[in-house]
Amino acid sequence: MHEFALMDQILDTVITDAAGRKLLPVHEITLVVGELANIMPEALEMAFQVFRDSSRPGLSPEASLVIRRERGLVLCQLCNQQYEPEDGLVLCPVCGLPGQILAGQELTIEYYAGGDDHDQDPDAAACSGSQQPAGG
Numbered sequence: 001m002h003e004f005a006l007m008d009q010i011l012d013t014v015i016t017d018a019a020g021r022k023l024l025p026v027h028e029i030t031l032v033v034g035e036l037a038n039i040m041p042e043a044l045e046m047a048f049q050v051f052r053d054s055s056r057p058g059l060s061p062e063a064s065l066v067i068r069r070e071r072g073l074v075l076c077q078l079c080n081q082q083y084e085p086e087d088g089l090v091l092c093p094v095c096g097l098p099g100q101i102l103a104g105q106e107l108t109i110e111y112y113a114g115g116d117d118h119d120q121d122p123d124a125a126a127c128s129g130s131q132q133p134a135g136g
């Protein structure tokens, strides 16, 4: 199950980057996983939960993972036509030759969010009126 090792690397990359930008703890990560990447999104999510539940440093205990699938796109160099392969099969539907993969093999960290500065506790707004405009 190489998704576990992949998730480990992803978290390492994100948390290192977030630390440099003072955006710890990380509470949201969005990944783009190509349909031809030989990666099971379910396994990635499972690995993410394991790392989160084991209190990985830099990762919020309530962190969420979003996975977007990217459609595979293959070009047949004989027919010169592009097609979206079914079930990860890259054979041309017309001539049956393996095509050249144009898209769908990537694993990309598209977005992450983190940091403490977005507290939206409704109780925090209950105490108001302590600040008066200066002068007058």
Ligand SMILES: [Zn+2]
Pocket (backbone or CB within 6 Å): 076, 077, 078, 079, 080, 092, 093, 094, 095, 096, 097
């Ligand atoms: Zn073809």
